[in-house]
Amino acid sequence: MEWLLRSEFDGLTEIAIWCIKAVMVTTVILFVYTMGLRVATVTGAQRRRNFMARWRDVFANAMLDPVAATELRLPMVRRGDRIDLLEEWNRARSMVDGNAIDNLILLARRARIPTLAKKRFHGRRVRTRILAVQTLGHLRDADLRDEIAELVSDENTALSITAAVALTDIDPDFAVGIVVPMIASRRDWPKNRVSILLREAGSQRISEPLYRVIRSADNGDKTYMLQFARLMESGTLDALLNDLLRENEDAGVINAALKLVRGDRSVPRIAALTRHSDWFVRMQAANVLGRVGQQEHVVLLETMLGDPEWWVRYRAAQALTRMPFLGPNYLRQMRMRQQDRYATDILQQAFAEAGIA
């Protein structure tokens, strides 16, 4: 009674045999490919290690001595080693400061690194283009400045932010004019990278452009851009914050501005914000009062200890413990007179954190 499979599956059995053959061939191809990858990885790593070892010594000597940078005998660079050379030079260049940079640039010119970078600038692989842009920035080579400026608006995050950084290295005044107005629309750029770029451009150079961009932006962009405002010169920053806190009603903008307040210029407005309907504005207001508040704000902060939002209570309690004119005895009495359990608990936590018994 052998009808199972055979009676119904004659055609399918044929297909199954073909499938087995196809699957086995695919498996063998995958196996060979994997082994090939392994061999390439092992030999590539070995070659790279040897190459790097030779060049690291050269870079180390050149960093310390300009004579060495111009006279040292350079190791041979084969075609396959060129990308490694660019990577290694950039790594060395990122680690140094002062005269060592000039020495490394001298050495780079002898090793034809600018030519290697320019050749790869128009390449197809994004990874190689990034390396080329980074190298040109590190070399402060202005030959391709305008083309690098175009790359700042490229879709690719890594390529565009690298171009922005390189442009700042090459020509900071020109870069600030292009990069600062673009920051709000490039939310894909990592914030820490933008901060470093702005810091390297210098507060004097960025203050006015940032002030103008923030003032003219919509509320969403204002909130975003305010994250970088701490890099501005203090006078311009104070003026900006004062204007924003006086004129703007948007909770996001107020919150972002409050985070930056250091002086007491806007204190009356900040005290009023402790009753704002958004809890994060109340929280930031409490925070600021902890830094710049006066005796008259103590009652305000004490009221905030009973706020429905934990973070507002926590920041208010921390603010009270930070006020230099409130001694431990006063604070202990304040805790004793609280009727609200929320207030007692949060004060107890803040006291423990501040080391008040």
Added chain:
Amino acid sequence: MTLQEFVLAGQWVFLAYFVGINLGYLLQNVIAAHGIRRYLQTAEQYEAENVFSALDIPVSVVVPAYNESASIITSVKALLQLEYPQYELVVVNDGSSDDTLEKLINAFDLQEFPEAYRARVSCKPVRATYRSTRIGNLRVVDKENGGSKADASNAGINVCRYPLVCVVDADSVLQPDSLRRVVRPFLEDPTTVAVGGTVRISNGCTVHQGFLEKIGLPSNFLALVQVVEYLRAFLFGRMGWSPINGLLIISGAFGLFHKETMVEAGGFNPEAVGEDMELVLRMHRLLKAKRRPYRITFVPDPVCWTDAPSNLRDLKSQRVRWQHGLGQALMLNKELIGNPKGGAVSWIAIPFYMVFELFGPIVEVAGYVFILVCALMGWLAWPEALIFLGLAIALGVMLSTSAIMLEELSFHMYPKFGQLGVLYAIAIIENFGFRQLTAIWRFQGLVRWLRGGKHKWEALTRSANLADES
């Protein structure tokens, strides 16, 4: 229906299942290979420029611990050395009956601290919160035993202060740069609410002071098979679902979540056996109901190494639990099934999981019984049956070979040629016995779920990898 018609119908059901599951896996493989290639290219670009060298989203790491006295100090010391600019570590002692808490207090000079506790997600009462007098970013929460990892994790979430929460198993060994790797999707896409990473098997590896010192393969056969299994499960199982936003599981051993979304979803469900999968499904459900754009993503980087069961008892217990958890999680979130607005989750991922992962063991076990009965009755045409068996094995080997290739292409964690050889050998051997055994255990898990079984913290036999060195 005559017996002959019944047997013939059975043949077609098994054939359809066979074709469906293998096509599904092949498709996942293709998507995963493409996804990993793209991921590596971007990673290479970011590394070239050091784009994410100093990250700026602080992370709270929550470590639920129940009777972890033997290894807790080493685990915490290792977690305190993670390479990440700003993070806090919250260890939750879930009413351990051993001296886990006392060991923590002594090792890190903990002092009871009047934390103004907020119960945002439900859990058993917290007895005390401790703060280290030496290490500013370490806190320990001591709570009443809730009977589950989910309950302990919820207590941790309640005291977390940072916007991202990473829940890790106390016995997991993390890569020092694991947080930096999994946080990347949150930086790239602000709608990201959860990220999982690849979990690998630590058996056979050398672990010193809670860190992986040398990667090796286990000598134990069961653990070895699981190495290949995990490569398949993570490198193309999870990676295949991620690009279509259809990821249903983020491993409980290591997952990074957006805290507010997690809290909004209600935190972990202490009643759920597979609390990790259940939370991910609930987040999908919540965000789809609110029509909020979101991403639940997977990064292929190996971020966490875990101890795999190395004896049949523990392995069976784990597989039964996983299957039970899968059934329960899917049913608790049944609104997602066929939801018109559910997208890939409702129309691709969940149907695939229902048919092939949840009810698959019924078909597989029934298939073995069916073949056995047919053979005993003399109905089986042996040449044809062997051809189909051969095809099933060949496909299994090919999928494993592909997973090993993806591993070599991406992270090549097993550096010796001999190790590759062992993995290939296992890819063949596992088809004879191991797969059938796991199908039976999964079937048992399915039965346990249908009968409404309960789950508690389980004590598994552990390797000595993380034992405290004192």
